[in-house]
Amino acid sequence: MANDLPGDLQLLPLDALHQALGGRMVPFAGYAMPVQYPMGVMAEHLWTRAQAGLFDVSHMGQLTLAGDGAAEWLESIAPGDFKALQPGRMRYSLLLADDGGILDDLMVTFTGDHFYLVVNGATKHDDIAHMRARLPAGLTLSHMEGAALLALQGPAAVDVMRRLGVVPELPDIPAIDAMKFMSAGPYCWGAVRLGISRSGYTGEDGYEISLDAGDAAAFARALLADAAVKPIGLGARDSLRLEAGLPLYGHDLTPAIEPVEAGLSFAISKRRKAEGGFPGAARILGALLDGPARRRVGLKPEGRQPVREGALIFAGDQQVGVVTSGGFAPSVGGPVAMGYVAAPYAGDGTALAIEVRGKRLAATVVPMPFHAKNYVR
Amino acid sequence: MTRYYTEEHEWIDVADGTATVGVTDYAQGQLGDVVFVELPDAGREVTAGAEAAVVESVKAASEVYAPVSGLVVEANQALADDPSLVNSDPEGAGWFFRLNLADASELASLMDAAAYQAYVATL
Numbered sequence: 001m002a003n004d005l006p007g008d009l010q011l012l013p014l015d016a017l018h019q020a021l022g023g024r025m026v027p028f029a030g031y032a033m034p035v036q037y038p039m040g041v042m043a044e045h046l047w048t049r050a051q052a053g054l055f056d057v058s059h060m061g062q063l064t065l066a067g068d069g070a071a072e073w074l075e076s077i078a079p080g081d082f083k084a085l086q087p088g089r090m091r092y093s094l095l096l097a098d099d100g101g102i103l104d105d106l107m108v109t110f111t112g113d114h115f116y117l118v119v120n121g122a123t124k125h126d127d128i129a130h131m132r133a134r135l136p137a138g139l140t141l142s143h144m145e146g147a148a149l150l151a152l153q154g155p156a157a158v159d160v161m162r163r164l165g166v167v168p169e170l171p172d173i174p175a176i177d178a179m180k181f182m183s184a185g186p187y188c189w190g191a192v193r194l195g196i197s198r199s200g201y202t203g204e205d206g207y208e209i210s211l212d213a214g215d216a217a218a219f220a221r222a223l224l225a226d227a228a229v230k231p232i233g234l235g236a237r238d239s240l241r242l243e244a245g246l247p248l249y250g251h252d253l254t255p256a257i258e259p260v261e262a263g264l265s266f267a268i269s270k271r272r273k274a275e276g277g278f279p280g281a282a283r284i285l286g287a288l289l290d291g292p293a294r295r296r297v298g299l300k301p302e303g304r305q306p307v308r309e310g311a312l313i314f315a316g317d318q319q320v321g322v323v324t325s326g327g328f329a330p331s332v333g334g335p336v337a338m339g340y341v342a343a344p345y346a347g348d349g350t351a352l353a354i355e356v357r358g359k360r361l362a363a364t365v366v367p368m369p370f371h372a373k374n375y376v377r
Numbered sequence: 378m379t380r381y382y383t384e385e386h387e388w389i390d391v392a393d394g395t396a397t398v399g400v401t402d403y404a405q406g407q408l409g410d411v412v413f414v415e416l417p418d419a420g421r422e423v424t425a426g427a428e429a430a431v432v433e434s435v436k437a438a439s440e441v442y443a444p445v446s447g448l449v450v451e452a453n454q455a456l457a458d459d460p461s462l463v464n465s466d467p468e469g470a471g472w473f474f475r476l477n478l479a480d481a482s483e484l485a486s487l488m489d490a491a492a493y494q495a496y497v498a499t500l
Contacts, residue, residue, distance in 0.1 A: 041435040042410035235409070235436045304460070305413045306433045328412040328435045335413075357415070357431065 005032050013148045013213035014056045014220055021224075021231050029121030031059045034233040041235035045330040048202055048240055049371075052154035053232035054223050061124025062147050062210055063131075066114035067139035074115060077134060079259070079278040080108060081269030087112030088173065090182050090197055094259055094267050095119070095127055100280020101255035102262065103130060105247070109184045109197060116184075116195065118149070118208075120249045148216035153206035153240075155374060156228040161207060164189060164222055166196070181205075181375045192219060201237065203244025203373045242336060243329045245298060245368025251309055252296060252324040252338055258284050261292035261340065294321065295346035298368035299337040299354065301326075301361050306335040307354045313341055314353045314360060320345045323354060329370055336370045337363070381484055382493035383444045388468055391484060396445060399472040400432070400463065403497050409434040411463040416452035416474055423449060423476060425483050430473050432463065445483045447476035 005025060009032040012018065018025065023034030034056070036044060047053055065074065071082040080093040090109040097103050104123045109116040119127045124143075131141055152160060161176045168175065169186040176187060176196070184197035195210035211219060223229050238248070247253050253262055258280060265288060272278055276285060301307050306328050313321035326337030337354070345352060348367050353360040378392040386404035390397040405411065413433040423429045423443035430441040452474045456462055462471035478484075488496060 035436070036409065040410050042412075045435070239435055304457075305415065306438070308438060328433065330435065 012056055012058045013216045014058065017217055017220055018056065018231075023231070023233060026234070028234055029059045031121065033059060034231070036233040036235045037231050039230060041233070041239065042330050044230065044232045044236035045239050047230050048154045048204060048232055048236060049331050050154070051228045051230070052152055052156040052160050052206070052226075053202070053236070054220060054229050055151040055153065055232050055237055056148070056220070057121075057151055057208075057237075058148040058213070058216070059121030060149055061117075061119040061121065061127060062144040062149060063117040063119065063128070064114050064142045064144065065117060065139060066142075069136070070115055070139055071110075073134075073136060073139055074108065075272070075278065077131065077279065078106075078108070079268040079272045079281075079284070081271045082108060082110070082115070084269075084271070085110040088183050088185050090184050090199065091269075092267055094264065095130065096259075096279040096284075097255055098279050100258040100283040102249075102253045102257055102259060103127065103255055105249050105253055105264075105267075107197075107199065111184075116210075122250055144210070146213050147210050148213045150209045150211070150216065150220060150223075151200050151202075151206060152209065152223060152229070153200045153202040153204045153232075154228075155205060157204075157206040158376075160223065160226045160228050163226060166194065169193065176207075179207075181377055189219060189222070194219075198376065201244075201246060202240040203246070203369055203371060203375075204240075205374055205376045238325075239327055239330060242325050242327060242338070243331055243369060243371040244373060245338070245370060247296065247338070248325055257340075258287060258292070260284055260287035261294050261296065263296045291343060294340045294342050296324070296338060297321075297341055297346050298366045298370060299323065299326070299339055299352070299363045300366045300370075301335045301337065301354060301363040303361065304334060305356065305361060307337045307356055307361065307363070311337075311339075312355045313339055313345075313363075314355065315345050315350075320352070331371045338368065341365070380490060381444070381487035382490065382496075383442075383487055384496060385442050385444070387441065387444045389444050389484075389487065391478070391481075394478050394481070395450065395475055396447065396478055397472050397475045398429075398444060400441060400467055401493070401497075402467050403500075405464050405467040405471075408432055408439055408463070409436065411460045414456045414460050414463060414473065416456065417449045419449055419451055421449045422479075423447060433460075441473065443476075444487065445476070446479040448479070449474050449476045451475045 321341030429443035
């Protein structure tokens with residue numbers, strides 16, 4: 001099974017390690033990636049919530065943007081307040097099309113010298129083309145193709161990193177356990193240089209670690225040597241982010257969706273709401289003022305049967321929405337979903353029905369996250 | 378009682394014209410943690426090769442096909458309360474449904490245990 005994959009897939013820097021760990025490899029974003037290890041999706045999910053899970057997310061695009069005016073230019077393609085982003089801080093943002101549709105979601109970090117961007121794997125080449133087509137002279141956009149990206153997520157992550165001896169590279173940045181959520185800086189493990197942020201996609205405390213692909217296997221093996229760490233595949237990454245209420249690009253976010261209906265107004269910084277000047281500003285600010293016609297909501301189906309992406313949502317006989325992510329939530333102990341419903345049906349507690357294989361299942365609109373976040377603020 | 382197997386990783390026990398159907402240990406390993414099983418109601422006619430049940434894991438839904446044609450007489454209610462029986466005891470307590478065979482000659486195309494083991498070894 002492990003090698004039963006299309007031949008044109010790229011391999012992750014840690015491919016040999018995934019195979020050695022018994023990872024079941026599947027195609028994802030053009031890469032052969034582990035969907036699960038022998039422990040299985042359920043146990044991997046619960047392990048991450050209780051201990052620490054190691055994820056290889058090297059398929060994601062890591063970019064740097066340097067040059068005078070980089071912040072101003074970023075503000076022309078995304079709605080964040082990048083001019084106010086302090087060194088060592090990061091912000092969730094959105095790459096917007098001219099009509100305000102979401103081309104991708106991304107993390108933007110200001111190092112003090114340049115910006116470091118992490119974009120989705122499936123969209124990275126389109127993102128780079130989009131940005132290069134708009135890039136003014138004097139700015140340099142680089143794709144860090146030789147870099148790996150790992151995520152260590154879960155309540156034990158902080159102790160694991162401390163035990164491993166990960167230390168700041170510079171005297172004026174905090175110890176690994178003193179990092180604030182959504183902060184980043186240069187660290188090292190022996191001679192290995194690590195770009196670390198305290199962030200993630202699971203709803204747990206943890207770190208995302210950028211390093212040279214040539215160093216990734218040794219560092220990953222050192223993490224896995226800690227009894228608190230297990231390797232975690234894409235299956236549990238998806239169930240963890242779903243429980244945390246975090247949208248997945250290509251499913252919950254698409255070019256046909258603008259940020260306000262997606263529930264991502266927080267990604268439009270206060271100054272940008274006042275000033276506009278980002279792609280689709282008229283439409284997006286209009287949706288902020290008038291309220292969008294539909295909203296991304298959390299859905300709790302009754303009973304145990306999962307509902308999946310594409311399932312239609314009904315209020316009585318009227319179709320009012322569609323599920324964009326759904327599955328079984330191990331930490332909730334039942335099915336959860338998110339989807340878009342017409343605004344009159346988006347209020348918490350609204351009773352709806354979701355159609356699965358011709359049957360209507362009762363479901364209720366509920367606030368997200370489904371599982372409380374465990375971030376270190 | 379004779380146990381037959383399909384290339385879709387179902388097993389069928391046949392006794393006195395009634396067949397009990399489930400999925401094999403290999404199948405449950407591929408499916409992963411089973412969280413829900415949708416079973417056919419008693420009284421439903423199922424056709425060999427057509428969808429008869431759906432197994433939901435954390436990540437995905439997978440169809441289970443009827444290995445033989447017949448009239449469903451009983452679904453395993455225990456799976457409603459504990460779908461993980463499919464993982465823990467797939468070829469015993471985790472059975473799916475029983476049916477009255479419509480055409481016993483359909484059994485001739487199925488594998489016995491030795492043939493199924495040889496088939497799995499090729500995967």
